[in-house]
């Protein structure tokens with residue numbers, strides 16, 4: 265299988281290199297090809313997502329992504345900014361299902377701002393829709409009748425988009441506790457009302473999964489109050505963006521958490537949830553665990569190598585339990601040394 | 612001055628009664644008039660916001676609001692549901708500025724899910740725009756070219772709407788630490804890009820206030836990681852809905868926090884941030900502090916009686932510090948007894 269490595273900006277290359285090293289240890293018959301993306305691609309080729317990069321991502325069996333974001337690019341026109349690369353990849357590759365696990369790793373109880381006894385209960389997956397919603401609806405700046413500038417972005421979902429992400433939610437729930445929570449704002453939004461109606465319709469095919477619903481404002485409260493109540497959560501692109509970042513931080517493990525963006529046919533893009541962290545780039549301070557765990561998700565979801573994925577995940581857990589800590593976790597290990605610790609735990 | 616009492620559903624009447632009792636103790640020359648709102652109004656008059664209720668709210672100098680929400684009404688058509696009453700009041704009265712303070716009361720360190728040393732640092736005000744955004748844009752269910760149901764809600768703000776809430780943000784910042792954080796999603800949304808541009812334009816009139824910006828997903832993370840970094844936050848209706856509930860829960864004081872919805876000319880609606888809590892309604896278990904503190908905000912913002920407001924706020928703080936606790940705070944006081952404790956502390 266061919267893996268596209270899009271390491272991107274900031275700490276992206278450093279952490280992706282460690283993920284690559286871990287994969288190399290496992291004799292998986294993978295080949296790798298690299299391409300520029302984000303600010304790095306803009307600087308070299310004038311566009312954050314050059315055609316060659318998109319072509320490689322399409323051709324590959326899976327994409328291992330680092331991070332994009334570069335302060336030098338903040339003043340560019342929107343379509344040239346690094347973030348457009350990841351939005352473009354999601355849309356072009358049809359990666360509609362974003363799986364974002366959030367859990368606390370044993371040994372990291374003190375990394376969370378939550379009380380340890382509450383933080384310890386966090387073990388959830390947010391299934392976020394990734395190619396619709398207010399992210400991709402009609403948008404722009406127009407002039408009102410009074411001559412005022414007006415910004416607008418349309419939130420929208422059709423029933424097919426809702427049903428396909430709902431199915432990913434129900435299927436994911438079946439691999440865990442057979443509980444699915446759908447988050448919306450149906451008391452205010454028509455898009456949410458349709459979302460809720462369609463999720464209920466789809467639930468007829470999953471009688472074994474217990475479905476419930478929560479408004480997004482209440483979900484943001486409950487994630488702080490009692491995060492252990494959550495298992496699998498399905499929600500739209502915007503609410504998923506907010507709640508998944510909040511959940512990761514509740515778990516105190518922003519440098520530890522991977523994500524997958526899937527097209528429903530096994531093709532996927534895998535990336536750490538952390539960003540490019542330009543302030544520490546190139547210093548060997550970044551925690552590579554999220555990138556390494558993203559590689560594990562890739563093995564499981566795109567390459568049908570669940571055993572290898574389990575081995576990597578167990579190795580990361582063992583390294584952490586054994587005390588391996590990068591600076592974000594209060595330790596002094598370099599990025600490379602943390603990679604070594606994981607490799608040493610591979611067994 | 613005439614105060615409209617719209618006690619509403621669930622625990623609304625119980626907590627509002629205690630706020631009224633506290634006001635009665637202060638010899639403020641207030642008169643009161645009551646009207647039905649929410650599910651209670653629907654049941655009695657067929658509409659959650661009957662014309663007489665709206666007329667009273669307009670006529671009054673300020674509105675003291677309890678809560679709306681009634682499980683009996685969940686299956687009604689949208690325009691008849693209790694929530695429409697509060698959305699209608701905001702829109703009809705032009706209450707565009709929602710002030711939502713979040714702080715931890717001394718003595719309640721253990722009520723937060725956050726570590727006490729982090730929870731203790733929370734003392735912020737969220738200034739939420741309340742009459743625009745995706746709440747009030749064009750919305751509905753339409754049929755796509757493929758014959759699919761599609762839900763849509765337009766997010767929108769014009770520059771005048773943004774500028775007027777930005778000014779409330781800057782003015783609020785001046786009464787505190789002269790720091791204003793504007794939260795948006797300008798990397799994805801055109802509405803947010805205009806929001807950011809206009810906030811920056813308005814900042815020219817407030818050179819003494821330090822302005823910064825944050826994306827909403829990052830704000831949701833930072834509110835958990837280090838809530839003490841926030842002082843005054845200005846944001847749109849939807850992001851404000853989510854972040855203010857999250858911030859309240861971080862402060863652990865969902866039963867303690869008031870809010871104000873202002874029209875910019877001194878007219879306002881004051882309500883606890885908690886909901887109608889139908890499960891404990893009528894049992895004397897509700898915490899009246901949020902309603903009492905809402906009355907204090909009313910005195911300050913609509914009635915130019917800051918001294919009386921200070922007295923009420925000090926009395927609530929003293930009662931809490933003295934150990935007065937309703938069940939939500941781990942105690943056994945009834946709603947009435949908590950009201951008594953506050954009155955006893957009025958001094």
Ligand SMILES: CC(C)[C@H](C(=O)O)[C@@H](O)C(=O)O
Nearest residue numbers: 347348350351505798799828
């Ligand atoms: C960079 C940004 C456009 C992106 C998003 O909002 O989806 C990021 O926050 C994420 O969650 O992957």
Ligand SMILES: CC(C)[C@H](C(=O)O)[C@@H](O)C(=O)O
Nearest residue numbers: 451452481694695697698852
């Ligand atoms: C009840 C609901 C419509 C309302 C809102 O979303 O504004 C509530 O959550 C609030 O924050 O006052």
